[in-house]
């Protein structure tokens with residue numbers, strides 16, 4: 001978070017566009033919208049200093065609903081877009097949002113390198129363990145024995161991707177897990193993530209009532225992490241690997257130099273318009 | 279009523295901030311649910327949520343009057359003294375469905391009002407500040423009135439226990 005003079009008196013609602021979300025009633029993504037806008041209001045960030053970048057998917061519609069700068073990008077490329085933006089405009093608070101399909105399948109490689117690069121941005125993955133927008137196919141976080149998709153009638157059959165573990169080995173410096181059933185807790189995690197200097201990864205467990213109605217059980221399964229966040233990657237790895245993926249809180253946080261390219265803006269918008277003339 | 283440790287509200291500004299937040303978040307949520315039902319082509323339930331938002335708005339304005347001239351504290355969302363994950367009248371989003379019926383929507387609202395009443399009743403029973411206790415008791419009464427009003431509405435429904443109709447074109451059928 002840099003270059004932001006806070007504007008006090010802004011309410012979460014001031015960060016919503018008023019566009020009606022198309023998410024299914026009961027979708028966890030509503031709570032992510034609520035948590036993001038509460039976090040922005042708490043930090044009193046001026047709208048023009050924040051950008052929300054996303055890929056494609058139900059969850060990736062977030063930029064349409066938040067009244068900061070937004071870019072609803074290409075499937076799996078949110079982190080690449082966000083990194084480019086942050087390189088050119090280090091003064092912006094860059095938030096990146098998307099789903100588990102967007103971030104861990106097609107965008108999986110970008111995820112690894114964004115963690116490793118440690119640019120100062122916050123990546124929120126709304127993990128519903130399914131491709132919601134394309135009508136319910138298995139994603140990398142879907143359990144191997146989930147049989148409810150016609151594409152994988154016997155289940156995907158391969159082990160689940162463990163986002164927090166991958167983030168840790170790839171070099172992320174802030175790793176947290178939240179639950180949309182606890183929006184105020186998620187808000188706290190987002191505030192900490194935004195304030196953290198470096199790449200912050202927040203996995204938001206976000207139930208999909210349409211394709212994964214069994215997620216109703218999550219409410220009973222999630223619980224706060226038992227220990228304080230550690231800065232020791234070995235301890236973090238052990239905790240993450242021995243956990244069932246349902247503990248929420250900051251799992252790992254450390255401070256290492258943020259990567260930010262030196263160069264400033266080398267073209268003005270007029271020159272860019274010439275290059276991108278259609 | 280047994281006091282819940284760490285959730286005792288001592289000052290009038292702190293209490294009013296809680297009350298205003300509770301009412302405003304409830305109005306916003308009903309508006310959001312109205313939008314959502316409209317988007318999903320359930321206009322009857324959208325109208326129910328809009329009506330609840332309108333009534334909530336009146337109540338929120340009334341409560342805000344009590345705070346005129348007072349400086350309210352700034353409390354981060356996660357440090358509010360709720361016993362619920364969000365403010366008590368926002369409801370459990372999981373209970374929603376695009377085909378929900380009027381009975382289901384009103385039971386959802388009744389649950390919200392009950393949680394609101396419980397919050398105020400807890401403050402009325404546990405605050406050490408007499409002015410806060412009295413005002414909280416008054417607000418708890420008002421929430422009880424809302425509950426009675428909703429109960430009467432539910433009783434007047436032709437079929438209060440109706441279940442959602444079957445969706446003949448459910449979203450999870452692959453083409």
Ligand SMILES: Cc1ncc(C[n+]2csc(CCOP(=O)(O)OP(=O)(O)O)c2C)c(N)n1
Nearest residue numbers: 056057058059075099100101102131132133
């Ligand atoms: C290049 C490309 N490939 C595939 C798609 C089709 N597609 C759209 S969204 C999506 C996955 C959505 O799942 P997820 O990212 O988990 O988000 P959710 O909808 O569940 O929030 C896919 C495969 C696409 N839009 N672009």
